[in-house]
Amino acid sequence: MNRIWHETRQAHTDSYYAATANIQFEEGPLTGAETADVVVIGAGYTGVSTALHLAEKGYSVVVLEANRIGWGASGRNGGHVGTGQRKEQADLEASLGKERAKILWDFGLEAVATVEERIHKHKIQCDLKQGILHVANKASEVEDFRAGVNTLRNDYGYSQAEFVDKDQVGEMVGNQRYHAGYLDRGSRHLHPLNYLLGLASAARAAGVRFYQDSPVTHYDKGEPAVVHTGQGQVSATYVVFATNGYLSKLEPRLARKIMPINNFVLATEPLDDATAQSLIRDDVAVQDSLFVINYWKLSGDNRLIFGGGENYSSRFPSDIKSFVRKYMLRVYPQLANTRIDYGWGGTLAITLNRMPCFGRLEPNVFYGQGYSGHGVPTATMGGKLLAEAVSGTAERFDVMATLPQPTFPGGTLLRWPGLVAGMLYYSLLDKL
Structure with a gap:
């Protein structure tokens, strides 16, 4: 028997995403005994995508969620849907070789395409928009940006990558602090919670049984495996662990491969069209090159959604709005008098090498975790691969x-x- 950690059950965090969620799930906790082909633990991108893909293959699936569907990082993140992997292709080529790096690049393209296909197929309303602009904080990064774009265009045949010089970047993001940019027109951005809720609605329509407020207490390995909650149990041929940053003591064999960290986001009041366009001229998402990155985009109703800062403790800052606002004002000091309507945080899981972590614990027990900030596309694709x-x-x-x-x-x-020491070191390099 393996003991499973769970958090105190809570409603969605007070975020812009929760306030504008367009679907409400009323499913209650599991009570009594259920059987299924597959039981999935966790109703974020990994779990819901796995469940939907399996249901489409004819499997009976139960999803157990300790809180609410999308309660964790899947419902709180910046909503960027980037191509590739969390690491640059040059790094992957150096560590894994060009052939394997190309396979991973193709997986990354398929991940974005899968997100978009799910949205169109199931008519998910989630403010889907095109393009991510990566901006260089340091002059020393300009040639790396240029070389990276050339590699993608010449070696990978990827025509949607475009190098952007300093003047162009200044026009695109409304300031002159960045030295160059890389515009990826093949990337997307969206409302992450509404995207997930749309996936879950499609999965429910395909026959997936969801149970909210159902933290797992333990599971018995075997064939079938039996997964227990406080009020019930599910017997299943297969188990999929899909808890990511909320793993904690769930499974020691997985816990030592990831590190939970907290990241924070704010949403301003709605901006008039002229102000919004002065910040992000082309309505793309933006992310900088700092180790502790800043990332931002415009919402469907013209709010600036800005992510900045993180911590590595078990507590969030007492005033998240103020915590993130200082990062926003470094980029956009002209927003000093703009009202901040929402501030929230979430926990994600990073890996030591920043690559996702998939595998089997037993022949019939699978897992996917450790997306390191690249979870919207990678976890969606992960669900497809797990299925x-x-x-x-x-x-x-x-x-x-x-x-x-x-x-x-x-x-x-x-x-x-060890992580805190490393993060503080890289944060110091960011400031220098």
Whole structure:
């Protein structure tokens, strides 16, 4: 028997996304005994995407969620849907070789395409928009940006990558602090919670059974496996762990491969069209090149959604609006008198090498986690690959499952102080 940690059950955080959610799920907790082909633990992108893809293949699926569907990082993030992986292609080529790096690049393109296909197929209303602009904070990064774009265009045949010089970047983001940019027209951005709720609605229509307020207490390995909650249990041929940053002590074999960190976001009051266009001329999403990145975009109703700052403790700042506002004002000091309507935080999971972590704990127990801030597309694609593996076609899943999965030095006991020391070091480099 393996013990499962769970958080106190709560409603959605007080975020702009929760306030503008267009679907409400009323499913209550699991009571009594259920059977299914597959039981999924966690109703974020990984879990819901897995469930939907499996239901489309004819599997019966139960999803157990400790809080609400989309309660975690899947309903709180910046909504960027970027191509590629969390690491640059040059780094992947150096560590894995060009052939494997190309496979991962193609997976990244398929991930974005899968998000878009799901949205169109299921008519999900989630403010889908095109393009992400990456901006260089340091002059020393300009040639790296240029080389990266040339690599994508010449070696990968990717024509939607465009190098943007300093003057052009200034016009696109309304200030002159950045030295160059890389515009990726193949990326997307969206309302992340409404996207997830749309996926969950499609999964429910396909026969997936969701249980909210159903934290797992323990599970019994075997065939079938039995997953227990406080009021019920599910017997299933397969189990999928999809908890990501909320793993904690869920499974020691997974916990030492990831580190939960907290990231914070604000939403301004709605801006008039002229002001909104002066901040982001082309309505793309933007993210900078700092180690602790800033990222921002416009919402469907012209609010600036700005993410900045993170911490590595078990607590969020007492005043998240003020915490993030200082990062926003470094980029846009002209917003000093703009009202901040929402401020919220979420917990994500990073890996030591910033690559996602997929695999099997037992022949019938699968997992996907550690998206390191690249979760909207990668976790959606991860659900597709997990469904393929469960249904017996594991070749593509194994491409991800055989990536290096280094553990944090010292395991779960010492990973936190080591991570904090490393993060503080890189934060200092950002400031310098």
